[in-house]
Amino acid sequence: MMKNIRILLFTDTLCDVNGVSRFIQDISKLAHQKELAFYVVTSTAKICPDLSNVQIIKPLFRTKMPFYPELDLVLPSYKRLKSITEEIDPDVVHISTPGFVGLMGRRIAQKKSIPMLGTYHTDFPAFAYKNMPYKIVKHIGNKVMEYFYRDFKALFVRSEAYKKIVQEDVKFDPENIHTLKAGIDTRKFNTSYKEMGIWQMYGIPETSVKALYVGRFTKEKNFPLLLELWKAYYLQSKNKNIYLIAVGGDLDESLFERYHIKSLGIKRGEELSKIYASSDLFLFPSTTDTLGQVVMEAMSSGLPVLVSDEGGPKTLIGDKQQAGYAINVNDRILWLEKIKVLMENRSLREKHGENGHKIIAEMDIAKSFDAFWEVHMNCNHNVTVL
Structure with missing residues (x-):
């Protein structure tokens, strides 16, 4: 009432x-x-x-x-x-x-x-x-x-x-x-927006494994740390058909092209919904977010998430980390380990993604x-x- x-x-x-x-x-x-x-x-x-x-x-x-x-x-x-x-x-x-x-x-x-x-x-x-x-x-x-x-x-x-x-x-x-x-408005962010053909317009192979970041390309979001972690993972990975996709700012791709880092700029509406749902996992090392709206959008879109253990995002993934992992940003070895696990284990990605989707469906x-x-x-x- x-x-x-x-x-x-x-x-x-x-x-x-x-x-x-x-x-x-x-x-x-x-x-x-x-x-x-x-x-x-x-x-x-x-x-x-x-x-x-x-x-x-x-x-x-x-x-x-x-x-x-x-x-x-x-x-x-x-x-x-x-x-x-x-x-x-x-x-x-x-x-x-x-x-x-x-x-x-x-x-x-x-x-x-x-x-x-x-x-x-x-x-x-x-x-x-x-x-x-x-x-x-x-x-x-x-x-x-x-x-x-x-x-x-x-x-x-x-x-x-x-x-x-x-x-x-x-x-x-x-x-x-x-x-x-x-x-969040779960009608805007959900698995129904999955459309693999969207990657053609960005020059990204549909068959690649795609890690997604959405947010400002700034220090307080730990975006520079994410770039360093990705470069380290890419260099050690045997599979080079992998991409880090960054949405939310501008990046000089010439500096990162060899590591398969793609900057898509700012995206809104249905295009953003499709990018979420058509990616494979979500990386978000920010320690200053009181909640983590983008983490909720990723989970609602069926993505497993890897977040910092400081701030609000860690509270979203379940007490037993059913939807991904919350890790201290100072533990770079563990971050690299979990990036590797999620990038290389499709069944685990799908399990965490399904759990996350169910969690956000109640929100x-x-x-x-x-x-x-x-x-x-x-x-x-x-x-x-x-």
């Missing part, structure tokens, strides 16, 4: 190729289908999906995010954000990101005494520390997050693994930390949204039953 409540979500990312954007788009569509008063506001100059409950304002200024060039750092109009808030008149404000849009949304909510909730989508202190490995950077990052979230009624984390991190690093009351149930985005709505509803008592 839903209750009539008005929620306004502020986000600095909505039209970008990342898990946070896809999640917010998915719950916006669900809210519209359920005829619930859920609204999203963002500021960007990028092309966005046309959603009736999303408002996009033009930024006054924008530049590339440091260490994250795929994402714009934008300065929106405070006056316009305030006007939108007054028009919607929300019962609850949700701050999805701690950027300028989130900061202004937080300020507006404070001035109007509107209850605030948030989601710890990205571990920014860990992100900063990965790019600038000094303890003071991590310490300052934690203090900034502690200050930012201190007046929030509740805070969502994307996996159980991050409950303790938010409690200890952000000093947030554990009673008000909620795990937002993992969920429907609708269940995630219902839990999200329930917490917001409980933080505001001026509601009526629908």
Whole structure:
């Protein structure tokens, strides 16, 4: 049973190729289908999906995010954000990101005494520390997050693994930390999209064994480490009809062609769904992901996964690692061993892939949204039953 409540979500990312954007788009569509008063506001100059409950304002200024060039750092109009808030008149404000849009949304909510909730989508202190490995950077990052979230009624984390991190690093009351149930639109990512002919357009043999990576080509995602691991595996492998396929950025293929590393750039929609379902396994060594949306998409597409044992992705593959392996990124020998096992054992790949597909089938985005709505509803008592 839903209750009539008005929620306004502020986000600095909505039209970008990342898990946070896809999640917010998915719950916006669900809210519209359920005829619930859920609204999203963002500021960007990028092309966005046309959603009736999303408002996009033009930024006054924008530049590339440091260490994250795929994402714009934008300065929106405070006056316009305030006007939108007054028009919607929300019962609850949700701050999805701690950027300028989130900061202004937080300020507006404070001035109007509107209850605030948030989601710890990205571990920014860990992100900063990965790019600038000094303890003071991590310490300052934690203090900034502690200050930012201190007046929030509740805070969502994307996996159980991050409950303790938010409690200890952000000093947030554990009673008000909620795990937002993992969920994706399984209609977009599933085995039915398998189409081996798609590899012809990329110059990749259909008969090859294909390891897939989807994400930013950056240090905090441990992408440089993945390249080194793949090169080491390729050189020792007797079978050279193998490829590492990287989606999500640009790579100078001339440097990696001899190792059969192919960069496909940024992909969206059905093409991305086909790439997932037509690959053989998924490699994702990131240690800064609070959940791992791309890992869920890979599992839903029937791929076995090899992930880091730090952060959210490890929580997806099952207690007994039924869908793949979670390994410490410092143990390169074990990473190479498991890459070898999955690349060379088709029956094992299929077993892990089937298990992963079943796990994600239970993680429907609708269940995630219902839990999200329930917490917001409980933080505001001026509601009526629908």
